[in-house]
Amino acid sequence: MTLRTAVLLVLVGVLAAVPAAASTPADQAVAAAEQRLGQQQDRPDAYVELATAFMKKSRESGDPGYYARAAAALDRALAVDPNDYPALRVRPWVLLGQHDFRGALAAAECAHELEPGDWWNYGTLADAAIELGDYDRALDAAQRMVDLRPGLPAYTRAAFLRSLFGDRAGAVEILGLAVAAASPQDPETLAWTLVHLGHEHFALGDLAAAAAAYSRALAAFPDYYLALGALGRVRAAAGRLDEATALYRRAVEQIPAPDLVGALGDVYAAAGHADEAERQYALVDYMGDVADATRSSYGRQLALFYCDHDRRLPTALRLSEQEAATRGGIYTDDALAWALHKNGRTTEAVRATHRALRLGTEDALLEYHAGVIVAGAGRPRRAVRHLRRTLALNPYFDLRQAALARATLASLDDHDRMALGETQ
Template sequence: MKMYSQDPGSYDRLGAAYIQKSRETGDAAYHELAKQALGQALDLVCDGPAAASATMHMALVYMGEHRFEDALTWAQNALALGAGDAAPWAIVVDALTDMGEYDKALAYCEKLRDPAGPEDPRSGLAYERATRLSYLRFIRGDAQGASELMRSAVKMALASRLPPENIAWSECQLAEELYKTGELKNAEAAYQDALAVYPGYYRALAGLAAVREAQTRYAEAIELYQKALAVVPYPIYVAALGDVYARVGRPAEAKKQYDLVEFIGRLSAINKVLYNRELALFYADHDLKLEEGLRLARKELEVRHDIYTWDALAWSLYKSGQLREAADAMTKAMRQGTKDPMLFFHAGMIYDRLGQSDKAREYLGRALSTNPHFHIFYAERATRTLLEGLRSQRLEVRSQKSADRQK
């Protein structure tokens, strides 16, 4: 950089490299380094088409920091600089998606096309559009259409010779969609493909661990989570490892992992922003610090209005005994028709507690029919709650018949 201290392009490329490094390592500290480099680029050229790339990359940094409104503003600014590059529309779509503006996000996906002429399927824009449409289709309840689009996105990533991490990320997105709908073999294959492209990829290792959980191959799941955590200590992976330890009767080791979840979530200022939703769900799932978990869920909702934040709030409210408010939040979480077994399970448990037996049976049944192995503990709990509901219903029927005979 000393040789090119007045070259904005060099600073822009350095910032982009830091962003990619953050993707590969999961280390949020690279966001700050990226901001410094991109700030230097924009100090040297702050207007006109030459500033568009650094402005777009700054939007990416803010997305990584969950500053969605800032990301949206910077992406829009990049488009306004007149470089003719449609790539910032991808960030616009991402920001709107996290803000729960699904209709707008879907509409803006169509902007991810080359305005100059016919589309090359190997172009980055085709890939960017396909990945986002896939996620939005999943949110809208079209799980099959989502996985088909994601498969095409993987092919585009390979044809475009994207960096290995980007290709592996695409495989993991496909695998996650397949896992949620119970296609364990296909999900496993996609995670294995990700590891073949990018060995040691933490997302693929953790995803494969979740598949091994579902297959009750717990020793392998533990080993895979440990490998993922050796790369990136994500709280959600730490909690999952703790759950496996709890499942196999190793409570002391489970507690160590649970304690570590909170430590990581509070380790730095940026972690306190990035992991609010994860911590809220962790507290609710493990009946810990329920008041704090509810506060974190509400705090997340201040900046993120997507269905999964509403779900986290609903589950936190349920665990705090605020059932009517939980049902209202769950209705918002379910408003898009998403076929996610965890959403169905949360809805079913909320309605069961409210005494709305028909709705409880419907949603718990949908959770299990979507993926019978959707969670290491909750799949069994859903089954047990359904059976208890059926027994209660039969007892009520018998009691009513007995009362009728005595009349």
């Protein structure tokens, strides 16, 4: 089977991302739920158990096809009993996976009205509110979740919100609590938490701490695609391109997602292998065609890839505008700003990038986009501030864009020195 065929089958949900080398806890949960259903097809809780197992398998494998299977299992549960609370409780989680964020919020509100003391409902309320850009509501829901049931699910949401509001150190501290609270019986959740801890260290420019967290994730859950790709990014940032290539290739073998394939192409480009890089970029283009045809949820990934590589720029703008119509939040605003700028609509891009920075998030990529956009709008001094902040936050933020940030800043600094010389 060719990689293109595998990409097609993964995106349409026909084929799991990669054949399992060994049975994982999620595989075992799916098998147990299916066995139970064979004996108890009139029990809604058996279908809810299967839906929950499919959701765990989706995150573990990166295969979005499991969301549809989870949704179908919940439909069966509610067909048996339309008022089954466990099914209504899990539905927002599935809708979040399917990127139906407004539907997820409505479903979470419904479950919350039925059981206002259930900690789980505050988690799905927080998740939906974050995706829709309602950060005050997300903060309230996450705090209520922590109050009701402190533990890994609450800590990870609290950490993400700390990060959004510019407190990376606080996020690292809370994620440390989440790691300590993880169960050894659930290695994927431990690995997922360690990956996000690594992301926070990487955002602070601490390559050693990031690599340590990602390596711990791989020790807990070997060949985890999220950890492989993240460690590949660290190795590339450190100039260890052969190691980065090997890690990204392993990740792509697990799940050929656009961001991983594009990052592999960037590593090839940095290593001087332009033809191999272009093959990866062309594969992302193909993935975009398949995603369009199947309505897969890769819009933001594809839009950023197209803008970063100056490919299919009208498509990038269309995808960003579609995303903004159904999803709020600063990262939606950032992707829209970048696409608007790349399509020559810089005045609108300035407004969008201002919205993207409204929380004070310490994210070098947001600052870089803002710097390039305001430079294009004829505001060089403001651009210099953004670009200096970009490189101060994380000089390794992106293998391709970091070099462009340094070059743009140098050009603006040279322009300022020349202007100063002329005035003198």
